[in-house]
Amino acid sequence: xxxxxxxxxxxxxxxxxxxxAVGAILVATVGRxxxxxxxIRDILTGMSVLGLVAIGQTLVILGASLDLSVTYVISLxxxxxxxxxxxxxxxxxxxxxxxLIVCAAIGLANGLIVTVLKVNGFIATLGxxxxxxxxxxxxxxxxxxxxxxxxxxxxxxxxxxLPVSWIIMIALAAVVWFLLGRxxxxxxxxxxxxxxxxxxxxGVRTKPPLxxxxxxxxxxxxxAGLLLASRLGVGSPTVGQQGGYALLSIAAxxxxxxxxxxxxxxxxxxxxxxxxxxxxxxxxxxxxxxxFLKDxxxGVVIVAAVAVYSRRAIVRRRTRFGPGGTRTxxxxxxxxxAPAMVAATQALEAEADAADGSASMQGGAR
Amino acid sequence: MKFLTALVSPRGAxxxxxxxxxxxxxxxxxxxxxxxxxxxxIQRVAPVAIVAIxxxxxxxxxxxDLSQGSLITAQVIVAGNLVAQDDARTVPVLCLMVVLxxxxxxxxxxxxxxxxxxxxxxxxxxxLALLGLVLWWTGGAATGNxxxxxxxxxxxxxxxxxxxxxxxxxxxxxxxxxxxGIWVTKRPLGKLLIAIGDNARATRYSGxxxxxxxxxxxxxxxxxxTVSAVLxxxxxxxxxxxxxxYEFVAITAxxxxxxxxxxxRGWIVAAVAGAFVLEALFLLLNIAGVPSSLRDAVQxxxxxxxxxxxxxxxxxxxxxxxxxxxxxxxxxPDAPDGAEESSATQALAGEGAAPNNRS
Numbered sequence: 001x002x003x004x005x006x007x008x009x010x011x012x013x014x015x016x017x018x019x020x021a022v023g024a025i026l027v028a029t030v031g032r033x034x035x036x037x038x039x040i041r042d043i044l045t046g047m048s049v050l051g052l053v054a055i056g057q058t059l060v061i062l063g064a065s066l067d068l069s070v071t072y073v074i075s076l077x078x079x080x081x082x083x084x085x086x087x088x089x090x091x092x093x094x095x096x097x098x099x100l101i102v103c104a105a106i107g108l109a110n111g112l113i114v115t116v117l118k119v120n121g122f123i124a125t126l127g128x129x130x131x132x133x134x135x136x137x138x139x140x141x142x143x144x145x146x147x148x149x150x151x152x153x154x155x156x157x158x159x160x161x162l163p164v165s166w167i168i169m170i171a172l173a174a175v176v177w178f179l180l181g182r183x184x185x186x187x188x189x190x191x192x193x194x195x196x197x198x199x200x201x202x203g204v205r206t207k208p209p210l211x212x213x214x215x216x217x218x219x220x221x222x223x224a225g226l227l228l229a230s231r232l233g234v235g236s237p238t239v240g241q242q243g244g245y246a247l248l249s250i251a252a253x254x255x256x257x258x259x260x261x262x263x264x265x266x267x268x269x270x271x272x273x274x275x276x277x278x279x280x281x282x283x284x285x286x287x288x289x290x291x292f293l294k295d296x297x298x299g300v301v302i303v304a305a306v307a308v309y310s311r312r313a314i315v316r317r318r319t320r321f322g323p324g325g326t327r328t329x330x331x332x333x334x335x336x337x338a339p340a341m342v343a344a345t346q347a348l349e350a351e352a353d354a355a356d357g358s359a360s361m362q363g364g365a366r
Numbered sequence: 367m368k369f370l371t372a373l374v375s376p377r378g379a380x381x382x383x384x385x386x387x388x389x390x391x392x393x394x395x396x397x398x399x400x401x402x403x404x405x406x407x408i409q410r411v412a413p414v415a416i417v418a419i420x421x422x423x424x425x426x427x428x429x430x431d432l433s434q435g436s437l438i439t440a441q442v443i444v445a446g447n448l449v450a451q452d453d454a455r456t457v458p459v460l461c462l463m464v465v466l467x468x469x470x471x472x473x474x475x476x477x478x479x480x481x482x483x484x485x486x487x488x489x490x491x492x493x494l495a496l497l498g499l500v501l502w503w504t505g506g507a508a509t510g511n512x513x514x515x516x517x518x519x520x521x522x523x524x525x526x527x528x529x530x531x532x533x534x535x536x537x538x539x540x541x542x543x544x545x546x547g548i549w550v551t552k553r554p555l556g557k558l559l560i561a562i563g564d565n566a567r568a569t570r571y572s573g574x575x576x577x578x579x580x581x582x583x584x585x586x587x588x589x590x591x592t593v594s595a596v597l598x599x600x601x602x603x604x605x606x607x608x609x610x611x612y613e614f615v616a617i618t619a620x621x622x623x624x625x626x627x628x629x630x631r632g633w634i635v636a637a638v639a640g641a642f643v644l645e646a647l648f649l650l651l652n653i654a655g656v657p658s659s660l661r662d663a664v665q666x667x668x669x670x671x672x673x674x675x676x677x678x679x680x681x682x683x684x685x686x687x688x689x690x691x692x693x694x695x696x697x698x699p700d701a702p703d704g705a706e707e708s709s710a711t712q713a714l715a716g717e718g719a720a721p722n723n724r725s
Binding site: 113117118119120122123124126127128129130131132133134135137138247250251254255260290292293294295296297298299300302303306307310337338341342345 | 432477481482483484486487488490491492493494495496497498499501502506570571572573614617618621627628657658659660661662663664665666667669670673674677678
């Protein structure tokens, strides 16, 4: 009998529906319609950039690493694309290729530093981010290049209420879902993220999956940069930092139920997390909330949403102990014994005290 | 010889790096060796080092505190707006700042431990919320120039001392805070934090109130950010960008000091040395005339290299069959401390008692 497990993706969907419901009511109070095609389009457009970054970030976090360099990769990608295109539609294919190659190289560097030099992902990507910041500072003084109209269309057009950028994002999410669920690299990535030592002992080469994850993450950040360039019409050295994409994408990934320690999570959860952010942002813009208060609301929403399901006893890793696991008996006895142990300690101490004080008295009584 | 091996060891790597950087600075700028200049250098490091001390306690427990930078900004703006030009308000506002710091730490800690939200997310949310609230309150522009008596803490000092010439208050504050920090690491709290960072579950089963222990680490961290903010008000003035990015600088400093992200291992003095290394690095880049645009890049390379180096040394020592890892003061979380009645020792006793009970 197959039991329906309430896994985190379902909970994320639940939260999303709740957020949409509350948002729709709030929007209705100011006399606007939440479900108008224009508004839905706004929300989906708002999802696409963060969505692309977060898909990449999901891969890296599944491998128990982090990528803080995405903000700078986004800025660099927008600049490379815009300056290479330089207003000429004929340059588009070459510009896109070049941008993605550069981003892949950055991701490769990240991956090698994390796997070969064994620097913690947090520090490694922070350092690479600083290096990229230096490159941006030296190479570019301000917005540069120009994007031809043909490329700007990607960010501006849509099919019905669905923006093209959003469709691209969802298609890529499906590709990543396939990669994670149906390919060897994906399975190995889960294994390495869950426990690198166990993965190694089971004959998995631990380095390649993590390197692939880092490369893909940077490529996805590069795609986000391309999308931003197509929306802005120019490349900007600060566009990534302004968006705060590194931390927001990590928040979206965790919101989507992926464990920060790696080894467990899903792409669709991440998309759900991104959607929650987009809806909250949209509702706040419609209601014309003070821009500073928006950050406050964002902060509260992030913590509250994650709190909703992290309190529940969701299997943190695939079941290993207890029913359904390969081993039975594990933490439960220890957990049950904990109060007894504390009590025993206290009893022992009391006994010791009593023994000290009344050794002679006891002797007399016997 | 022993000293040299200690320097090359992972725990000493950060000190070796510090010595190299300081010597390099002195070669390029002989003036730096003067005590007065050295004091100015320490004065500049003090805010970063104090934040790093706070971050250390959170990181050895296996958590992150990303809200430090925002808290500093918030505190600086609070000070700027509330103290104004009134000397009499200095002490009440200082008290208010301490309370605010403790409350922020308490909220961070309780959300992390009781609601079981990852600390990365809790403190990220706190970072956004705090900064947003403060900027909303001030309308986005930080104004106000606190009274001189308040700013003296960060910029003033004792003048006309024989050798040193000038001893800034912030150096004294740093020394006191470090001493306090070292004292805490020797207390049950410090040992329990390392135990929790190493194996939270085992520590919980052995009877420690892990939620309260971890929460106190967050409170120490927020309090450190508050102290740092008080120094920064005097040193850097009131501006919404003061404190920005301090959380990352602090984490980098702590990791440079050989503290393991994920918890369970690390030495507080090395974490402070990490802060000194970072500031020495900025100084060196400044003196060596590296164009300001490239400074970030050089910093990034050195951080990666330093962390990679200490990691490599650490692993090679392990592989080389060294007699275990060199025991550090913090590595024995449940060393029985006769004088102190820590929960860890209680647990040890409890383990022995359990079979007795059954038989």
